[in-house]
Amino acid sequence: MxxxxxxxxxxxxxxxxxxxxxxxxxxxxxxxxxxxxxxxxxxxxPNALARSLRTSRTNIVGFISVEVATTPYAGGMIQGAQDALSALGYVLLTVNGDDAQAIDDEVGALRRYGVDGFLYSAMSNRVVDVPKSLRRFPLVLVDATDAEGRLASIEPDETRIGYDATTRLIEAGCRRIAYIGCTEPMVAQDGRLEGYRQALIDHGIDVDERLRRDVLNNGPALRAVEELFDSERPDGFFCFNDARAWYVYEAAARRGLRIGDDISVVGVDNHRVFAETLEPQLTTIELPHYEMGYWAANRLVADIEGRAINEAAWPRTTAVMPLLDTPSPAKVHCTLIEKASVHAAR
Structure with a gap:
């Protein structure tokens, strides 16, 4: 100096x-x-050790991943957090736990490193019971909400996902729009189904439950989608995720129907495997994993240091990140990625 x-x-x-x-x-x-x-x-x-002695902080943040680290989406979430923390002078330590005991053990290990706070994320958007061992520290939930609704958190706007996907199909001229959903009870399923229904209502289209199929995977899922093709003849499909869009592609091919021409399809995830495999390429809504990690890290440091963060310096991202003072859960309006599986707007 x-x-x-x-x-x-x-x-x-x-x-x-x-x-x-x-x-x-x-x-x-x-x-x-x-x-x-x-x-x-x-x-x-800067000398990190000298700074920690002066400030009583280590400038280390722990990322607790509950089954997230093994998914294709972990990279974006962790990268977002790491980029934000690096810019703020912090280091990120990431651990994974699959059950309550494993999580407590990992929390204990990170506490021995003297971490200043925690990010906590579960696989897929869900309501979580946050371990008591974490509640005494600055904490932000990523792609999750706590059962009591008291903790800072960020998640995708699931209802807007369903609304925007269905609206895009309506703009393409579709009127018999099917929803290929998920049989598992999930925050995302409820929100996307609600958005699908609301978009239909707002555009003067009756909600027809015969056009809905909730499926899991493999043969039973494909057979359910094929039966929907034959019995209801939809002209548009909103799929809970890109993986379920594959069943629509397969059923359409078996019937000689052309995706993007005879029928239109919108998925969710912008999953790299499906994005690079399906032909024509799938129009999809990208989940904001990077944005959620970046926002959560900034919110955590603001809480740790008790100061405002310069949000004007944030990078431009696919989805616009909410302000840090947004009430929790902060919701990210996800971006629709136009490709080739939907008619041009009419």
């Missing part, structure tokens, strides 16, 4: 304010910029 101060021609205290992010209203922006440029040129790195 002394060397930087000498190069810029300012006091060491001025350099300290700038490099610790406390220059707002105290140091002229032009001088603060010169300090940062000099620090970059000279390769300045």
């Amino acid at each position: 002394k060397q930087i101060a000498q190069r810029v021609g300012v006091s060491v205290s001025t350099v300290s304010l700038v490099l610790n992010g406390r220059d707002g209203g105290r140091v002229k922006p032009r001088i603060a910029q010169r300090v940062r440029e000099a620090a970059d040129e000279m390769g300045y790195q």
Whole structure:
């Protein structure tokens, strides 16, 4: 810091304010910029140990993953959190647990590292019972909501997913729109079904329960979708996820129907395997895993440090992230990715 101060021609205290992010209203922006440029040129790195002794913080955050780390979506969520924390001067430690005992063990291990707070995420958007061992620490839930509704959390706007997907099919001229849902009880299933129904109502189309099939996977799912084709002859399909859209593609192919021409299909996930395999490519709504991780990390640091975060410096992402002071659960309006499985809007 002394060397930087000498190069810029300012006091060491001025350099300290700038490099610790406390220059707002105290140091002229032009001088603060010169300090940062000099620090970059000279390769300045803060001493993490010295900082932790001074602030009583380690600048380490723990990410508790409940069955998430083994899914295709973990990378985006963890990457978002890591990018945000790196920019804020924090390090992320990630652990995975599949049951209550494993989670308690991992929490104990992270506590021994002196983590300042936790991110906690479950596989797929769900209501969770947060372990008592976590509640004494700063905590933000990612793609989850606590049963009591008291903790900061972020999740996709599931109802808007269903509404936007169905509206896109209506804009393409579809009137007999089927919903291929999920048989498992899930927050996402309830929200997407609600959005599907509301979009139909708002556009003057009757909700016909005969056009709905909730399926799980494999042969029974394909047979249920084939039976729907033959009995109800839908012209559009909103699918709970991209995996279920495959059954629609298969059933259509067996009947000589062309996706994107004879029928239109919208999925959810923008799952890489299906995105690169299905032909024509599937129009889908991308879940905001990166955005949720990034937002949650910023919210956690704001809680740990008791300060405002400069949200104007956030990167541009596929979905727009909500403000940090949004009441929980904060919901992300997910983005529809146009490809080739839906008619052009009429």
